Amino acid sequence: MICLLGGTFDPVHVGHLHAARSVCDALRLTAIRLLLSARPGHRGAPGASVSQRWDMLKLACADDDRLVPDDLEVRRARRVGRPSYTVETLLEIRAAAPEAVVAWVVGSDAYREITTWFRWREVLTLANLVVLQRPGAPMALPEELEALTRERQVDCDFRAPAGAVRVLDLPMLDVSATAVRGALAESGRNPAMARRAADLLPPAVYTYINQYHLYGVVSDV
Numbered sequence: 001m002i003c004l005l006g007g008t009f010d011p012v013h014v015g016h017l018h019a020a021r022s023v024c025d026a027l028r029l030t031a032i033r034l035l036l037s038a039r040p041g042h043r044g045a046p047g048a049s050v051s052q053r054w055d056m057l058k059l060a061c062a063d064d065d066r067l068v069p070d071d072l073e074v075r076r077a078r079r080v081g082r083p084s085y086t087v088e089t090l091l092e093i094r095a096a097a098p099e100a101v102v103a104w105v106v107g108s109d110a111y112r113e114i115t116t117w118f119r120w121r122e123v124l125t126l127a128n129l130v131v132l133q134r135p136g137a138p139m140a141l142p143e144e145l146e147a148l149t150r151e152r153q154v155d156c157d158f159r160a161p162a163g164a165v166r167v168l169d170l171p172m173l174d175v176s177a178t179a180v181r182g183a184l185a186e187s188g189r190n191p192a193m194a195r196r197a198a199d200l201l202p203p204a205v206y207t208y209i210n211q212y213h214l215y216g217v218v219s220d221v
């Protein structure tokens with residue numbers, strides 16, 4: 001099975017890594033690809049460039065063979081000169097592996113928004129979806145998506161290459177990149193926030209952020 005967790009990873013945090021490892025355990029996978037989105041990161045605040053987000057993703061995955069950083073989407077965005085869409089990424093993956101079972105992992109916050117994705121119905125013809133119940137993002141779905149979820153939901157391993165939805169009720173960490181950026185921006189003035197940021201990030205990513213003064217970090221810790 002080809003399993004992908006796509007994200008802006010601005011920055012990658014312990015919630016992402018826990019989610020990826022939990023999916024590997026639940027689906028008995030040897031690997032999950034963490035696919036960096038070429039979309040710009042958080043706007044209007046100090047952030048990280050695509051190449052810095054990529055560096056951090058590689059650092060975060062370095063200690064666990066199951067976590068495979070993937071820059072396929074970023075490379076295509078550079079080729080075509082614009083950010084690319086999930087459906088285009090999946091078309092590329094599908095072209096390379098026409099028969100493979102593909103699973104695209106999303107948190108419940110992202111799943112709720114999926115009907116706003118470009119050509120979202122096509123996404124389900126190219127991949128199965130794994131939905132993780134994210135703390136603070138209950139599975140209240142728009143009507144159309146609720147109906148589709150009822151229709152497509154499975155509780156066992158995916159059998160078809162695409163088209164099914166599996167909601168995994170696994171404990172997730174209540175961490176978001178928004179909260180991480182907030183803690184980092186305060187960390188220079190407030191040591192408690194520096195400790196909080198350190199708790200929410202893989203150690204090598206925390207060190208990288210401090211080294212390059214990302215997200216408004218003003219002092220080396």
Ligand code: ATP
Binds near residue numbers: 009010107
């Ligand atoms: P932001 O706070 O900037 O919106 P984020 O923490 O949601 O960022 P993303 O890179 O946007 O991070 O997330 C990528 C994917 O990982 C999304 O599908 C999201 O729902 C999921 N995800 C992020 N954090 C968690 C978490 N703590 N538990 C489970 N899934 C998560």
